[in-house]
Structures are given as C-alpha cells and as structure tokens.
Amino acid sequence: MDSPYAQELRIAIGAVQAAAKISQSVLSDDDKGTVEKDDLSPVTIADFAIQALLTATIQSAFPDDNFVGEESAADLRANPPLLNRVWGLLVGLRDDEAKLCKLPQSPEQMCEMIDKCGFGQPGGPESGRVWVFDPIDGTKTFVQRKAYAINVALLEGGRQVLSVVGCPTLPVNPNGPIDNSTIDPTGQGSIAFAVRGHGTYVRPLLKTSGEVTLRKIEPLPTSSTIADLRAVSCYHMLDSGVDDAHEAIHARLGIPDKGCDFLAWVLRWVTLGLGLANVTVWVYKNRERTGKIWDHAGAMLLFEEIGGRITDIDGKEIDLTAGRKLTGNHGFVAAPKCVHDRVLQTVHDVLHEQGKANLLA
Structure with a gap:
C-alpha cells in the first residue's frame, strides 16, 4: 500500500511481529506473572515487555513523537523477580526477531520506556504526533489462551492516521464465525492495518517464505439497509x-x-x-x-x-x-x-x- 506513512507502517508492523513472538512465548506458560491493577483488570509480564518494545522501537525511529500506553512500571520496580521475568522476555528474542525492532538496553531503560507511555497524554489538536499502544487487549482472555490483540495507533493532532493491529489467534481469511476461542489453524495469525484515506488491509502476522500477500477489505455497500x-x-x-x-x-x-x-x-x-x-x-x-x-x-x-x-x-x-x-x-x-x-x-x-x-x- 502506497501512502505518506510507509515508513511508520513498516516499522510498526515489524514491532508488532516481534511483540507477537513475546506474547506467544508467554501464552503457553501457566504462570503469566499476572498482577491485578487498581481498576481490578489484570496485567501480565507480556503486557509490560511488549509496551517497552513498542516504545523503544518507535522512539528510535521517530524521536520527536510522543506516546500513550496502558501500563506503568510501578509494579515492576516494586517486584524485582517480576521485573527480571519481563526483562528476560526481551533479551530472549532470537536475533531474527530482535532485528525487527529496537530493544531497551537495560532493565531500568525498559522501565523508562514503559513509563513514557504509562504517564503519557494524547493532548489536544496542537499535540502533534502521538503513538497509542495497548500491548495486549483482551488480557482476561489471553490468560485463558484465547483471543487477544496488540494495538498500535498513530494520532496527529488527536486524529487517527494509522492503525496496526496484531491478531495472533485470528486467520487472515476466516472460513466461518470467529469468537474468543478461534485459533488460526495455520498458526500464522493476522495483522489488520489502515492509513487514513488509503483503506483497510489484512495480511499474515508471521512472514513466511515468498511474497507477503495483502488483502484490501471491500468498502461497505452504500445501499446497506x-x-x-x-x-x-x-x-x-x-x-x-x-x-x-x-x-x-x-x-x-x-x-x-x-x-x-x-x-x-x-x-x-x-x-x-x-x-x-x-x-x-x-x-x-x-x-x-x-x-x-x-x-x-x-x-x-x-x-x-x-x-x-x-x-x-x-x-x-x-x-x-x-x-x-x-x-x-x-x-x-x-x-x-x-x-x-x-x-x-x-x-x-x-x-x-x-x-x-x-x-x-
């Protein structure tokens, strides 16, 4: 897809692919390091690691941009064993996975990256470029080894201009109804993405041999009733x-x-x-x-x-x-x-x- 955001799209997709690898490494683990937040919603070690990875990667490419994300690093700083588990997820990425992104250089920098989002504000119409992350949306179902998503958005002046969503459990071409228990039989998962004015697309989440096939989603019929x-x-x-x-x-x-x-x-x-x-x-x-x-x-x-x-x-x-x-x-x-x-x-x-x-x- 040709658009003014080709570089942003390429970097965001690479970061989401690496983030998906982190999430999948935790998905099969019975102990996901789950912490209950003040609003009673859960957060896992994968949430923390992915938010750090997304922030470090995109900040490296676009250092003047700002960030908003769901998590803060307070629980990690208060719990060194939990912090070490999160750090282990990042350093455990294989070389071919890590080359898609920029990793924090230390546990403290990892916490700084998480907090850069965790205390960020989207700002008003004059706020410039702001990236918004949900490292794992659907944490409640994620801990049950069911459907979840990795959400990356770019706002300009408070307006959505780019979306990249990793869906590790959802197939690119569903053959029937999908729900929280849907598992992609190919194991690839999918990425849905859009740029304002350029349509919505879907592609495999994991790159396989050969050219990556993009599918443009057909517009809704204007005669819908x-x-x-x-x-x-x-x-x-x-x-x-x-x-x-x-x-x-x-x-x-x-x-x-x-x-x-x-x-x-x-x-x-x-x-x-x-x-x-x-x-x-x-x-x-x-x-x-x-x-x-x-x-x-x-x-x-x-x-x-x-x-x-x-x-x-x-x-x-x-x-x-x-x-x-x-x-x-x-x-x-x-x-x-x-x-x-x-x-x-x-x-x-x-x-x-x-x-x-x-x-x-």
Missing part, C-alpha cells in the same frame, strides 16, 4: 454495560444474534474493519463509565476506512484528545454510514422506553 446488519457484541461478559438495552436494540433492529462475541474492544473493531460484522452498540451503566483511549484509538480507523461511522450514544464524534480516558463521550454506536442515524435513533428509543433516558446527554 437495516436488514443487512450483522453485530459484534459482548453481552453478559462484562459488568459495565446495560445488557437488557443492548438486547432490546438488537431485537428492534431485527438482528438475530450477537455475532462475534469478543471481550476485547480492539478485536471488536477488527471484526468490523474486516467486514465480518457491521454494527456494534455499547451503553455504559452510568455516565461516569468511559472508554480508555488504547482500547479504541487506531482500531476504530479500520472500520471508518471501509465506510463505517462511529459516534457515542449521544451522536457525538469520538474525541481522542480528551485524555487517557474518553471522558468526552459515553458509549459507542458503530454502523454503516447510510444506516447509522437509524441505529442511533433506535438506541434513543429503547433507552427512553426502558426508563433509562438518564444515560443520554
């Missing part, structure tokens, strides 16, 4: 959503089932971006609940580049400049552009009917 909607959702698996509203919205739209039931938000955006579904709706239980930038930035571009529209449930565009949390928005409504307004109106109708209008602005 409500009858064409296919959902990706995650009901009765998270405590943050209003499941009875979600199910009523599906029923009102005539959507027969939940479709790809992914826990990780990045994988939901990948599912939409690859055309395996074309609608998702998420209403949080209260207005104080918000998304986190690393779960959505970049990955949303995959769907937008094939003709999808994404807003919150109030109809506002998603504001990636608000901070590490998407405090300017509540929930998500994603659908083909030509039916998005109809889906959004259905969300409003159902919430009013269920006495939940307080969840709207």
Whole structure:
C-alpha cells in the first residue's frame, strides 16, 4: 500500500511481529506473572515487555513523537523477580526477531520506556504526533489462551492516521464465525492495518517464505439497509454495560444474534474493519463509565476506512484528545454510514422506553 506513512507502517508492523513472538512465548506458560491493577483488570509480564518494545522501537525511529500506553512500571520496580521475568522476555528474542525492532538496553531503560507511555497524554489538536499502544487487549482472555490483540495507533493532532493491529489467534481469511476461542489453524495469525484515506488491509502476522500477500477489505455497500446488519457484541461478559438495552436494540433492529462475541474492544473493531460484522452498540451503566483511549484509538480507523461511522450514544464524534480516558463521550454506536442515524435513533428509543433516558446527554 502506497501512502505518506510507509515508513511508520513498516516499522510498526515489524514491532508488532516481534511483540507477537513475546506474547506467544508467554501464552503457553501457566504462570503469566499476572498482577491485578487498581481498576481490578489484570496485567501480565507480556503486557509490560511488549509496551517497552513498542516504545523503544518507535522512539528510535521517530524521536520527536510522543506516546500513550496502558501500563506503568510501578509494579515492576516494586517486584524485582517480576521485573527480571519481563526483562528476560526481551533479551530472549532470537536475533531474527530482535532485528525487527529496537530493544531497551537495560532493565531500568525498559522501565523508562514503559513509563513514557504509562504517564503519557494524547493532548489536544496542537499535540502533534502521538503513538497509542495497548500491548495486549483482551488480557482476561489471553490468560485463558484465547483471543487477544496488540494495538498500535498513530494520532496527529488527536486524529487517527494509522492503525496496526496484531491478531495472533485470528486467520487472515476466516472460513466461518470467529469468537474468543478461534485459533488460526495455520498458526500464522493476522495483522489488520489502515492509513487514513488509503483503506483497510489484512495480511499474515508471521512472514513466511515468498511474497507477503495483502488483502484490501471491500468498502461497505452504500445501499446497506437495516436488514443487512450483522453485530459484534459482548453481552453478559462484562459488568459495565446495560445488557437488557443492548438486547432490546438488537431485537428492534431485527438482528438475530450477537455475532462475534469478543471481550476485547480492539478485536471488536477488527471484526468490523474486516467486514465480518457491521454494527456494534455499547451503553455504559452510568455516565461516569468511559472508554480508555488504547482500547479504541487506531482500531476504530479500520472500520471508518471501509465506510463505517462511529459516534457515542449521544451522536457525538469520538474525541481522542480528551485524555487517557474518553471522558468526552459515553458509549459507542458503530454502523454503516447510510444506516447509522437509524441505529442511533433506535438506541434513543429503547433507552427512553426502558426508563433509562438518564444515560443520554
């Protein structure tokens, strides 16, 4: 794919390939060094190592850029055995894997790289270039040896311009439905990527012999109707959503089932971006609940580049400049552009009917 971001794309893909090797080395380990964070979500040694690798690699190539990521190194500094395990993952990369990226030179530099993201802020429209990382989205399923994703996004002035998502468990060309238990029978996995204005593509995650084949995702039909909607959702698996509203919205739209039931938000955006579904709706239980930038930035571009529209449930565009949390928005409504307004109106109708209008602005 020719684009003004060819160098950024090449470096990000190489870093994601090396990151996938780290994740796969941990995936089969019963002890993944899991730590519970203050928000009760888990983090593993793979999360820490991958965030350090991504930051060190991209900073080396683009030293003036800034970074935002999910993790900080506080738990590592407080736990030397855990720190040594994370460092061991980086130095354990084979030479052919390590040449794709730039590695930290010491455990302390590794922690510095992690914290460069962990304390980073996306900034406003004048913030310049900011990379956003989710080293492992779907940590809960990762520890179960199920689906997860490695998310890399580049923002310019708070606007998504590049997305690279590594999906080690998902095939390039799924032959049927995919879910948290899907395993690529070839063992290759896939990378979904997009550049603003240049479309969405998918390729094998692991390079094999011969030329790497890229597949461009076909745009959504401009004649899509409500009858064409296919959902990706995650009901009765998270405590943050209003499941009875979600199910009523599906029923009102005539959507027969939940479709790809992914826990990780990045994988939901990948599912939409690859055309395996074309609608998702998420209403949080209260207005104080918000998304986190690393779960959505970049990955949303995959769907937008094939003709999808994404807003919150109030109809506002998603504001990636608000901070590490998407405090300017509540929930998500994603659908083909030509039916998005109809889906959004259905969300409003159902919430009013269920006495939940307080969840709207």
